[in-house]
Amino acid sequence: MSDNLQHTGVKGMKWGVRKDKLRSSRKLSDEELRTRVKRLSLEQQYRNLNPSTIQYGERFVSTTVGMTITGLAVMASAAAVKTIASVVSGG
Numbered sequence: 001m002s003d004n005l006q007h008t009g010v011k012g013m014k015w016g017v018r019k020d021k022l023r024s025s026r027k028l029s030d031e032e033l034r035t036r037v038k039r040l041s042l043e044q045q046y047r048n049l050n051p052s053t054i055q056y057g058e059r060f061v062s063t064t065v066g067m068t069i070t071g072l073a074v075m076a077s078a079a080a081v082k083t084i085a086s087v088v089s090g091g
Contacts, residue, residue, distance in 0.1 A: 028036070
């Protein structure tokens with residue numbers, strides 16, 4: 001058994017990235033480009049027809065955060081009014 005470590009990969013290649021995905025649009029044939037554009041268009045149409053649960057989650061979080069910030073602002077303004085009223089009344 002040898003203690004040598006040998007690298008058999010492609011120099012400059014990133015882990016998990018396939019070479020065919022690195023090809024630029026200029027190197028694609030017309031048919032390959034047409035196929036990819038059609039696929040992306042179909043995926044976009046599908047997303048528009050079937051909103052994912054992630055979008056509902058994002059809406060829930062933004063609504064909840066908005067309500068929390070509004071609630072904090074109301075409580076802060078009520079506390080400020082109470083403080084000002086006690087200062088004005090001298091107590």
